[in-house]
Amino acid sequence: MTQGGGTEAVDWLGRLLSCRDCPHQEIRARGLCDIGQACVRDRRARRIDRFFAANPDEAPKYIDHPYSEVRVGAAKYANVFLLPRLLADEEPDVRAMAAQRLPLRLGEKLMRDPEPKVRRALAHRVEGALLVHCLHDADSSVRLIAARRAGPDMLPLLMRDQDPQVRGEVARRIALNKLGAMCGDPEPRVRMIIAERLEPLQLALLAADEDLRVRFIVAERCLPGELMRLRDDPDPEVRQVARTRLGEIEKS
Template identity: 35%
Template sequence: MGSHAHRHVLRGLGSNPALPAELLRPLLECKVPGRVAAHLRENLPDWLAEEFAASEHEEVLLWLAGTPNLPAEVHRALAPHPEAAVRWRLTRVADELPPDVLDVLVTDPDSQVRQFLAKYAPAGPLARLAEDPDPRIRELAPRDPELPDGLLEELATDPEARVRRAFAGHPRLPLTYLLALLADDDARTAEAAGGNPSLPVSEMARIIAAAGLGKSVE
């Protein structure tokens, strides 16, 4: 069997659902990265996960980082990995990550990693991400139902229109901030404020009357 064909046979073995877990180890020692058995995703043995985490093959690490039910030590090994692609793949299992690993990812130097974390993380880290320098991350903060009032008000007056727009429809937005957003220079932000269900009916009626569209609702 030629080396090219042999390589493909090994890749096939790596995805064979009948391959025992212990036989995956030798595949890490050859130059056939990443074609690990998908059937092990839900029940990957801890010892094998730890060996995968020490692999130099990025394809293996990318697969591993997005695999659920990993030991905390594997998460800790992957969180500071120099390849951003490995770190952002780790955010896909953010709801399983220990707090210290979330702390590492919240301050990741790559804004895309922080953005993915804001999408996938449980509410806890979002309060910290709400103060992120990247507006694409700040605008995701409304996902946190317990976002502190001070941050809510701060983000409703954010210098970036896309952030203000994300908060214009927030049901906990204080009325004074909501009224200010109705007059926002960004038309789509003002539109989002008009669609906020917390807007008092009296204010709705005033807006309609001001537009000359009919009598004010009493």
């Protein structure tokens, strides 16, 4: 059956769908499902989700469905007491959905799940020692989530992280009295973040940075003493900023 949008509605085995053989005739009669739009038999995750959103009481019936997208949808809407059985599901997306909804005391075992997306789901929720555990995760995407949620006192653990995106998040959030220790970061984009946050008095640490973008930020924010140094910078834009600021200072 071809829908108004021109897309055929097929099930997870690629078979064309028809409402004639659907077990949800009563739901259809109430306007709570619509082939090609909201249908639990469709292979498209969005259509499955729309079905469960409109009919959450149907979710328990599909918790063990052979198609993983249906199990994901069922896990999203079913009573949480049905979800522990999904912690051992073969599909990471199903386990991740269970991890998002289960009480943490039940989901903690998934901290050792081999699939990063499952551990990411938990990193959005855990606190304390478990969040610290996420800071040491083997996957940088898990560490990045943890870096966004951890308190500033935890962030020094990631100052030397191998992933520049993680270090950039640390540079944005770490306490200012710890930030100077990151000035030697090998990634210019991280040093740019540092230059934007450091106290003007500390910007001397970056005044001779090899990256002109870092020096440009320094020239915009540093004290007059560093401006004297930057007025002869090799880069014309950095020189211009330094000389303009010096001229303004002399006039004031």
